[in-house]
Amino acid sequence: MKRFFSFTILLVLSIVLYGCAGFRQGVYDLAINADRSLSGLEPGSITIEGQSVAYLERKGDGETIVLVHGFGANKDNWIRFAHHIPEQYRVIAFDMAGHGDNSRFEDRTYTADYITSTFAEAADAMGLERFHIAGNSMGGYISMLYTAGNPGRVRTMCLIDAAGLISQTPKPSDLQLALEKGLSPLTPSTREEFSVLLEYAFYKKPFIPWPITSVLADRAVESGDFTRKMWKDFHSDPIDVFPMLPGLDLPVLVIWGDRDRVLHVSTTSVLESSLKDTETIILKDCGHMPMLERPEETAGYYVSFLTKHSIEE
Numbered sequence: 001m002k003r004f005f006s007f008t009i010l011l012v013l014s015i016v017l018y019g020c021a022g023f024r025q026g027v028y029d030l031a032i033n034a035d036r037s038l039s040g041l042e043p044g045s046i047t048i049e050g051q052s053v054a055y056l057e058r059k060g061d062g063e064t065i066v067l068v069h070g071f072g073a074n075k076d077n078w079i080r081f082a083h084h085i086p087e088q089y090r091v092i093a094f095d096m097a098g099h100g101d102n103s104r105f106e107d108r109t110y111t112a113d114y115i116t117s118t119f120a121e122a123a124d125a126m127g128l129e130r131f132h133i134a135g136n137s138m139g140g141y142i143s144m145l146y147t148a149g150n151p152g153r154v155r156t157m158c159l160i161d162a163a164g165l166i167s168q169t170p171k172p173s174d175l176q177l178a179l180e181k182g183l184s185p186l187t188p189s190t191r192e193e194f195s196v197l198l199e200y201a202f203y204k205k206p207f208i209p210w211p212i213t214s215v216l217a218d219r220a221v222e223s224g225d226f227t228r229k230m231w232k233d234f235h236s237d238p239i240d241v242f243p244m245l246p247g248l249d250l251p252v253l254v255i256w257g258d259r260d261r262v263l264h265v266s267t268t269s270v271l272e273s274s275l276k277d278t279e280t281i282i283l284k285d286c287g288h289m290p291m292l293e294r295p296e297e298t299a300g301y302y303v304s305f306l307t308k309h310s311i312e313e
Helices: 002-018 020-038 075-082 112-125 138-149 174-180 191-201 210-222 224-234 242-247 267-274 295-309
Strands: 042-048 051-058 064-068 090-094 131-136 154-160 252-257 278-283
Touching: 020 075, 020 210, 042 112, 051 075, 051 112, 064 075, 064 138, 075 090, 075 295, 112 138, 112 224, 131 138, 138 154, 138 242, 154 295, 191 210, 210 224, 242 267, 252 267, 252 295, 267 278, 278 295
Parallel strands: 064 090, 064 131, 131 154, 154 252, 252 278
Antiparallel strands: 042 051, 051 090
């Protein structure tokens, strides 16, 4: 009986372990699809110059909001944030070039200029003539580059812990200090390094069930080589947005976590002194990704900003 019992346990464990990856992926898909559904977001894709560009969209009769994620992230970073955006707004969250469900090309150079131009082509293909834009980290960088290069297309801009200020960095962040030591926390090659990445991204990590974080960790490790290629590409030909700031003649909301380890909160002082029309919100005890760490609060500030600056057609 004991032998039979032991054999049964080993058999069950073998089945569970064998199917573990499939189980975790299934749980991940169910959770993501449920969150998308709760926020009214539907997946879609368009093809631009031979490459697929994925996006999430929620239809709406009012003005359009475009959401731009950060480096190494994807469109799903905005799901819970979008849940708190009023239904009248049309919401679109794109995967940036080389990210998420998009095509990946080893022979292309993923500079800020290339990612911005691909985003611009996607916006044109979707028929987006006038819209509000909100970007986090690299997404804020892309938002500023796009807005500077396409005057009149963007109604308002929201910069959430935004990158791109190369010549003006009042205080170094933990990430900058790590990079100076030859470390690369944002391009993990192991599960342990992925855990370190999360420590850089959040001050208080939002609850994410084990199967979800496990799948995210596996994906980060599997795509590690390509992510490191993109990181190298992205920093090979940087464009400093600082000289462009005075020319951005539109309302700008700056949201920043005061515990951001990736981009120091002192960056907000540069944005405030250089932009013509800006409002700044500093979130206490919050990290680099407020729309994930504190989605309802972050969206609340954004909706208040939009209410003040939205213009009905």
